[in-house]
Amino acid sequence: MAKISDVAALAGVSASAVSRVLSGDPSLRVSASTRERVIAAAKELAYVPNHAARSLRTSRSRTIALVVPDVNSAVFAELASGAEDEAASRGLAIVLARAERLTDGSDWLRRMLGEARIDGVILQLPDGPSTIDLESMAVGGTRIVVINSLDSGQFSTVVLDDAAGIRTAVEHLRAAGHTEIGLVGGHQDSATGRRREASFLAVIREAGLPVRNQWITDFGYSGAEGRAAMEVIAANGAIPTALVVANLNAALGVLATASTLGLRVPTDISIVALHDVWYADATWPPITTVRMPLSQLGATAVARLMDGDPTSITHDTVSSPEPVLVVRQSTDLPRQSRK
Amino acid sequence: MAKISDVAALAGVSASAVSRVLSGDPSLRVSASTRERVIAAAKELAYVPNHAARSLRTSRSRTIALVVPDVNSAVFAELASGAEDEAASRGLAIVLARAERLTDGSDWLRRMLGEARIDGVILQLPDGPSTIDLESMAVGGTRIVVINSLDSGQFSTVVLDDAAGIRTAVEHLRAAGHTEIGLVGGHQDSATGRRREASFLAVIREAGLPVRNQWITDFGYSGAEGRAAMEVIAANGAIPTALVVANLNAALGVLATASTLGLRVPTDISIVALHDVWYADATWPPITTVRMPLSQLGATAVARLMDGDPTSITHDTVSSPEPVLVVRQSTDLPRQSRK
DNA sequence: CTGAAAGCGCTTACAG
DNA sequence: CTGAAAGCGCTTACAG
Numbered sequence: 001m002a003k004i005s006d007v008a009a010l011a012g013v014s015a016s017a018v019s020r021v022l023s024g025d026p027s028l029r030v031s032a033s034t035r036e037r038v039i040a041a042a043k044e045l046a047y048v049p050n051h052a053a054r055s056l057r058t059s060r061s062r063t064i065a066l067v068v069p070d071v072n073s074a075v076f077a078e079l080a081s082g083a084e085d086e087a088a089s090r091g092l093a094i095v096l097a098r099a100e101r102l103t104d105g106s107d108w109l110r111r112m113l114g115e116a117r118i119d120g121v122i123l124q125l126p127d128g129p130s131t132i133d134l135e136s137m138a139v140g141g142t143r144i145v146v147i148n149s150l151d152s153g154q155f156s157t158v159v160l161d162d163a164a165g166i167r168t169a170v171e172h173l174r175a176a177g178h179t180e181i182g183l184v185g186g187h188q189d190s191a192t193g194r195r196r197e198a199s200f201l202a203v204i205r206e207a208g209l210p211v212r213n214q215w216i217t218d219f220g221y222s223g224a225e226g227r228a229a230m231e232v233i234a235a236n237g238a239i240p241t242a243l244v245v246a247n248l249n250a251a252l253g254v255l256a257t258a259s260t261l262g263l264r265v266p267t268d269i270s271i272v273a274l275h276d277v278w279y280a281d282a283t284w285p286p287i288t289t290v291r292m293p294l295s296q297l298g299a300t301a302v303a304r305l306m307d308g309d310p311t312s313i314t315h316d317t318v319s320s321p322e323p324v325l326v327v328r329q330s331t332d333l334p335r336q337s338r339k
Numbered sequence: 340m341a342k343i344s345d346v347a348a349l350a351g352v353s354a355s356a357v358s359r360v361l362s363g364d365p366s367l368r369v370s371a372s373t374r375e376r377v378i379a380a381a382k383e384l385a386y387v388p389n390h391a392a393r394s395l396r397t398s399r400s401r402t403i404a405l406v407v408p409d410v411n412s413a414v415f416a417e418l419a420s421g422a423e424d425e426a427a428s429r430g431l432a433i434v435l436a437r438a439e440r441l442t443d444g445s446d447w448l449r450r451m452l453g454e455a456r457i458d459g460v461i462l463q464l465p466d467g468p469s470t471i472d473l474e475s476m477a478v479g480g481t482r483i484v485v486i487n488s489l490d491s492g493q494f495s496t497v498v499l500d501d502a503a504g505i506r507t508a509v510e511h512l513r514a515a516g517h518t519e520i521g522l523v524g525g526h527q528d529s530a531t532g533r534r535r536e537a538s539f540l541a542v543i544r545e546a547g548l549p550v551r552n553q554w555i556t557d558f559g560y561s562g563a564e565g566r567a568a569m570e571v572i573a574a575n576g577a578i579p580t581a582l583v584v585a586n587l588n589a590a591l592g593v594l595a596t597a598s599t600l601g602l603r604v605p606t607d608i609s610i611v612a613l614h615d616v617w618y619a620d621a622t623w624p625p626i627t628t629v630r631m632p633l634s635q636l637g638a639t640a641v642a643r644l645m646d647g648d649p650t651s652i653t654h655d656t657v658s659s660p661e662p663v664l665v666v667r668q669s670t671d672l673p674r675q676s677r678k
Numbered sequence: 679c680t681g682a683a684a685g686c687g688c689t690t691a692c693a694g
Numbered sequence: 695c696t697g698a699a700a701g702c703g704c705t706t707a708c709a710g
Contacts, residue, residue, distance in 0.1 A: 003687060004689095014696070016690080020690090031695095049454060050395070050455050050688065051455055054687080054688055056686090056703065057702055061390070071419050071423075072417075072617055077410040078411075084435060084436065084437065094435050095402075096405070096433050108427060115387050115388060115389060223620070253621070279591050282594055283623065284598075286595075343705095353680070353682080355682080355705080369679075369680080370679095388703080389703050395686045395688085395703085397686085
């Protein structure tokens with residue numbers, strides 16, 4: 001590959017001048033013709049600055065890590081797309097890693113940071129009790145943005161507007177006439193889980209609807225945990241006429257177990273889930289969801305990571321575009337209003 | 340962060356010695372006590388070599404790009420996991436990119452390569468007519484491994500054993516008594532599409548079963564294309580008693596459209612799809628699949644990219660572990676043998 | 679066997 | 695306003 005001295009030689013100027021012209025140094029006053037010669041020479045040689053050299057010189061890698069608990073998750077693909085687009089438009093590369101690289105005994109992130117290979121980390125904490133030593137990550141002033149999990153604390157955070165999502169789901173059910181509404185929620189030792197449950201309780205109370213503890217579970221967001229939640233709720237006799245499921249993965253488990261238990265959806269129980277995915281049309285019944293702005297979450301996280309003062313802590317909520325209800329066939333009128 | 344000269348000073352040796360001890364240079368004969376002092380000093384200072392400096396010196400970035408057409412795809416998550424594990428065990432980082440970064444007008448990959456930011460590329464071509472200028476990617480001896488698409492040509496390739504997968508699917512159907520079997524296949528201008536169709540025809544003919552052109556479609560692997568395929572097959576009057584769907588995404592579309600058209604699965608038609616996903620239990624009916632070794636595909640691609648002579652072209656098929664049939668509820672006896 | 683020195687390709691204070 | 699020079703932190707041929 002051509003290097004900067006090749007461009008300088010072809011243009012008949014110094015390497016310094018080439019660097020400054022190409023980087024758009026505003027303090028540079030060079031004649032228009034010189035500038036053009038430099039640009040033409042760079043183009044002719046298809047010059048691209050060597051990343052390692054620039055990185056060594058500037059101490060910036062222009063690379064960030066995206067660390068997620070589960071590449072399989074319903075939310076990952078859209079999140080990653082949003083982050084990737086924003087990163088690409090800024091000339092950043094995104095390195096992919098699963099959260100297990102962060103658990104005790106793995107020095108993956110420590111190495112990546114120590115090697116100065118990444119400038120920052122976008123981190124989605126796993127649901128449930130954390131096995132990640134967050135403190136030890138805050139080494140050497142590393143920029144960290146925690147997404148879709150924490151919403152306060154010593155790290156910058158970006159979260160979805162969970163309250164708006166939950167409200168959209170509940171209001172859809174209320175509009176259909178439901179008054180007995182349960183929640184299949186996330187772990188209460190994770191911030192999203194607490195946030196979504198608190199939002200749910202607030203909306204239900206505000207509407208003057210009954211809150212029944214046996215209609216509320218907090219097993220978590222996986223399909224298996226959704227199954228467990230449905231089993232527990234069904235075992236309690238008086239089951240609600242509708243469920244809000246705080247995550248689509250769990251909702252698939254809820255659907256499967258409802259079917260196994262002979263509960264017809266939506267005839268016996270209506271189900272609405274947070275997060276829309278492309279295959280929601282192929283579940284049975286096709287599941288009604290609330291589409292959350294995951295792509296924007298990813299993009300915002302990249303922006304927060306790179307913009308502004310690295311030492312300032314910000315806590316953002318992505319509230320635009322608003323959650324959108326996607327009505328499919330898992331929600332209907334409540335049982336008692338049928339005949 | 341500590342640098343090599345800090346370690347050298349603490350250990351009382353030269354930077355050269357530190358570099359050689361830490362990199363395990365075999366030609367180095369240093370006293371055991373010196374070696375220990377160096378290692379102890381590096382540990383004490385938590386020394387990690389600066390990646391940019393090493394990269395600049397060695398002209399190796401120890402980073403590879405994983406370029407896939409669709410992060411949303413049913414196959415991506417497992418593929419990425421396998422690649423990531425293999426990469427992490429080799430101290431490589433994986434940069435994520437969607438194939439649209441490669442289409443005309445985008446110079447993303449050219450930049451990444453030109454900047455010497457990546458050592459190689461694992462590339463899954465999009466299904467359908469290629470909009471990617473493969474030739475122009477072969478710049479500066481870049482290592483490229485094309486996966487799950489091409490199986491010959493000027494680039495090294497790694498593919499799944501599509502023939503074994505298709506055979507597993509067909510034999511499951513034959514064992515249930517099906518003789519009228521169709522294929523919902525991929526585009527015939529993509530290599531996987533051709534490979535899977537050819538395998539299907541070979542197995543069907545070998546079994547002495549009839550081949551009917553109207554039972555075979557080649558719309559592609561997306562959910563929407565699966566819908567179109569089911570519509571076309573259903574419109575043809577004599578529909579087969581079973582379908583092999585060459586990709587799970589398409590199978591979800593097939594299921595949805597079968598339901599819309601009033602075709603009961605598996606009572607009226609059995610469906611078996613290539614690729615298993617975690618949410619297959621939540622489709623309706625839960626879909627019978629053939630699990631392909633996608634994780635191994637990813638790992639093998641990383642190995643092929645990094646090992647051996649960069650200029651040699653290899654064409655590999657991942658045939659271990661073998662495709663595994665996962666029987667769920669979308670397959671049953673054929674219609675006529677029911678009563 | 680070990681260390682001093684060169685050099686990878688940039689950017690940027692500094693001198694002219 | 696422009697260029698020469700230093701230096702980012704490594705690795706490795708070379709000299710001793």
